[in-house]
Amino acid sequence: xxxxxxxxxxxxxxxxxxxxxxxxxxxxxxxxxxxxxxxxxxxxxxxxxxxxxxxxxxxxxxxxxxxxxxxxxxxxxxxxxxxxxxxxxxxxxxxxxxxxxxxxxxxxxxxxx
Numbered sequence: 001x002x003x004x005x006x007x008x009x010x011x012x013x014x015x016x017x018x019x020x021x022x023x024x025x026x027x028x029x030x031x032x033x034x035x036x037x038x039x040x041x042x043x044x045x046x047x048x049x050x051x052x053x054x055x056x057x058x059x060x061x062x063x064x065x066x067x068x069x070x071x072x073x074x075x076x077x078x079x080x081x082x083x084x085x086x087x088x089x090x091x092x093x094x095x096x097x098x099x100x101x102x103x104x105x106x107x108x109x110x111x112x113x
Contacts, residue, residue: 038102052089
């Protein structure tokens with residue numbers, strides 16, 4: 001039983017560790033191909049919707065000083081607790097890098113060498 005379990009675990013490890021034969025090209029190779037075709041990277045601001053959500057905010061406990069039997073004491077009026085607060089959804093701007101070709105696609109075939 002123990003040997004079978006170990007062999008199964010080892011076989012799973014080998015399957016997961018082996019590179020896939022039809023793996024997608026790496027990011028570096030696709031980046032080099034894009035830069036060789038002519039163009040540049042441009043940073044643009046994209047408007048992204050941030051959905052509303054609840055947050056928990058801590059409300060501090062409330063104490064008061066009270067004179068009791070000849071001594072000043074701190075008396076707890078209300079204990080601390082978490083309060084749920086709703087934050088409305090809003091748009092925010094996010095920076096994104098995009099690739100811009102030097103020539104439009106239809107002019108690429110007629111592009112001078």
